[in-house]
Amino acid sequence: MSKQTSVAPAIVQRIKESFAAQGLMRHLGAELAELQPGKASIRLPYREELTQHMGFFHAGATSAIADAAGGYAGITLFPQGSSILTVEYKLNLVAPAKGEWLEAVAKVIRSGRTLTVCQLEVFAVQDEDKTLVAVGQQTLIRVEDS
Amino acid sequence: MSKQTSVAPAIVQRIKESFAAQGLMRHLGAELAELQPGKASIRLPYREELTQHMGFFHAGATSAIADAAGGYAGITLFPQGSSILTVEYKLNLVAPAKGEWLEAVAKVIRSGRTLTVCQLEVFAVQDEDKTLVAVGQQTLIRVEDS
Amino acid sequence: MSKQTSVAPAIVQRIKESFAAQGLMRHLGAELAELQPGKASIRLPYREELTQHMGFFHAGATSAIADAAGGYAGITLFPQGSSILTVEYKLNLVAPAKGEWLEAVAKVIRSGRTLTVCQLEVFAVQDEDKTLVAVGQQTLIRVEDS
Amino acid sequence: MSKQTSVAPAIVQRIKESFAAQGLMRHLGAELAELQPGKASIRLPYREELTQHMGFFHAGATSAIADAAGGYAGITLFPQGSSILTVEYKLNLVAPAKGEWLEAVAKVIRSGRTLTVCQLEVFAVQDEDKTLVAVGQQTLIRVEDS
Numbered sequence: 001m002s003k004q005t006s007v008a009p010a011i012v013q014r015i016k017e018s019f020a021a022q023g024l025m026r027h028l029g030a031e032l033a034e035l036q037p038g039k040a041s042i043r044l045p046y047r048e049e050l051t052q053h054m055g056f057f058h059a060g061a062t063s064a065i066a067d068a069a070g071g072y073a074g075i076t077l078f079p080q081g082s083s084i085l086t087v088e089y090k091l092n093l094v095a096p097a098k099g100e101w102l103e104a105v106a107k108v109i110r111s112g113r114t115l116t117v118c119q120l121e122v123f124a125v126q127d128e129d130k131t132l133v134a135v136g137q138q139t140l141i142r143v144e145d146s
Numbered sequence: 147m148s149k150q151t152s153v154a155p156a157i158v159q160r161i162k163e164s165f166a167a168q169g170l171m172r173h174l175g176a177e178l179a180e181l182q183p184g185k186a187s188i189r190l191p192y193r194e195e196l197t198q199h200m201g202f203f204h205a206g207a208t209s210a211i212a213d214a215a216g217g218y219a220g221i222t223l224f225p226q227g228s229s230i231l232t233v234e235y236k237l238n239l240v241a242p243a244k245g246e247w248l249e250a251v252a253k254v255i256r257s258g259r260t261l262t263v264c265q266l267e268v269f270a271v272q273d274e275d276k277t278l279v280a281v282g283q284q285t286l287i288r289v290e291d292s
Numbered sequence: 293m294s295k296q297t298s299v300a301p302a303i304v305q306r307i308k309e310s311f312a313a314q315g316l317m318r319h320l321g322a323e324l325a326e327l328q329p330g331k332a333s334i335r336l337p338y339r340e341e342l343t344q345h346m347g348f349f350h351a352g353a354t355s356a357i358a359d360a361a362g363g364y365a366g367i368t369l370f371p372q373g374s375s376i377l378t379v380e381y382k383l384n385l386v387a388p389a390k391g392e393w394l395e396a397v398a399k400v401i402r403s404g405r406t407l408t409v410c411q412l413e414v415f416a417v418q419d420e421d422k423t424l425v426a427v428g429q430q431t432l433i434r435v436e437d438s
Numbered sequence: 439m440s441k442q443t444s445v446a447p448a449i450v451q452r453i454k455e456s457f458a459a460q461g462l463m464r465h466l467g468a469e470l471a472e473l474q475p476g477k478a479s480i481r482l483p484y485r486e487e488l489t490q491h492m493g494f495f496h497a498g499a500t501s502a503i504a505d506a507a508g509g510y511a512g513i514t515l516f517p518q519g520s521s522i523l524t525v526e527y528k529l530n531l532v533a534p535a536k537g538e539w540l541e542a543v544a545k546v547i548r549s550g551r552t553l554t555v556c557q558l559e560v561f562a563v564q565d566e567d568k569t570l571v572a573v574g575q576q577t578l579i580r581v582e583d584s
Binding site for chain 2: 019021022024027048049050052060067088089090092093
């Protein structure tokens with residue numbers, strides 16, 4: 001999607017501040033793992049506070065990091081002074097989210113002037129195994145800072 | 147969707163136990179608010195731990211209760227001995243999730259032998275005002291208890 | 293969604309011209325059935341040219357009229373000089389599309405300055421029976437005429 | 439998704455018969471272009487009968503071939519005697535569908551016992567240029583032949 005090879009330091013700084021300001025990401029224990037132009041990933045270590053009734057990661061936790069990763073992937077391709085909102089997303093939960101941590105990886109498929117479309121993938125990682133547990137698609141809208 | 151006028155006590159009991167066993171619902175502070183045949187709602191009071199960077203409810207919190215409400219709405223129409231998994235859902239975030247609490251309301255649109263489809267709505271409630279903040283659609287699959 | 297009680301004649305005219313200019317709607321045999329503020333419906337009579345391998349309406353036909361109805365529902369709430377594009381939609385096919393005709397009904401759930409969200413429903417009609425065969429959700433973007 | 443290197447001739451035969459039996463595919467002028475294990479593609483040459491009001495391919499045509507390609511991609515991984523139905527799909531229309539033909543490419547992301555999830559892409563091809571015009575995700579359910 002991009003010829004840039006790294007994200008501008010000012011954008012990285014902005015994303016880190018935004019992430020730190022998100023009460024929910026902190027409350028879940030999520031960590032920003034990687035930023036590249038058009039790509040972002042977030043890790044979420046296992047805790048009992050994140051489970052559904054069978055003891056696996058709750059789909060709500062899976063969704064939260066998938067959606068957040070998508071937003072940051074979008075921002076990596078923006079000039080400064082632009083922010084982003086999720087318009088909508090769709091997520092298929094394809095396997096039980098069972099592992100030591102989850103890793104949400106979002107990639108920009110199309111970055112337009114107003115709208116950005118991302119592909120979302122969430123993996124559960126256990127020892128050496130990495131299993132795809134969710135796959136989705138997200139639409140974001142760019143908002144100019146006021 | 148249903149001619150039943152109330153959910154069987156054994157199903158209500160089962161849903162309450164499932165809800166209580168979900169670490170994430172407890173961690174977020176969500177409460178099961180209403181159960182009717184083909185309908186379930188969940189409330190989520192505001193806390194700083196649930197916010198995004200602008201101080202509103204995070205889309206991840208909105209999604210978590212929307213998805214959970216859908217699952218319980220589906221279970222209300224099932225015989226005992228059946229459980230449910232989310233296959234996928236799609237959510238449009240249509241307004242900032244700003245208020246004293248969120249209320250997710252899920253209604254079964256179609257309950258088939260294997261698959262159930264729900265409509266999902268999330269409202270932000272502030273004083274007397276109730277604003278639609280998210281609207282979605284969810285597919286669930288019925289799983290027999292082993 | 294709207295306090296208007298009818299769609300302005302200039303907008304009705306514009307929608308009819310747009311519909312007439314759509315080669316696919318004509319090729320399928322679709323007819324614009326109803327326009328109200330925030331609502332549009334399209335009918336599609338059965339023909340062998342619209343079937344899948346079992347002789348029912350093909351999901352592609354169902355989708356085409358659902359998507360088109362959504363766009364027109366959105367336009368009914370716009371001032372003149374605005375056009376609309378589908379950003380994305382999601383459709384659940386909930387029953388075999390079997391009948392004398394299909395009727396797609398789209399209703400605006402939220403009409404914003406830039407984005408509009410519609411609920412989509414498609415019914416199969418046979419004699420007196422009307423069966424819900426598809427239900428979906430659509431995001432549209434407003435484009436100013438140049 | 440699969441270690442098979444080619445689709446079994448009986449399955450190819452079945453898919454070709456199914457495609458030929460679809461009135462809509464014939465009416466649109468669509469052609470089955472490629473079958474591999476877990477992958478299918480369909481081509482749709484431009485005709486005025488497939489257009490929207492601006493003369494590009496109508497989203498309904500784009501959707502119809504995307505959805506159909508997904509179903510066939512799913513079937514390539516099934517044993518004989520199984521059929522498939524679309525449960526739901528979501529499609530983002532990311533660029534005007536303008537070209538000599540469309541090519542829908544579907545790939546199985548996850549093939550389960552009951553449910554299959556596919557990624558859908560549609561390209562517009564003009565001379566040497568191939569532009570992504572739609573991207574989506576689809577859920578299919580396997581049905582045993584009776």
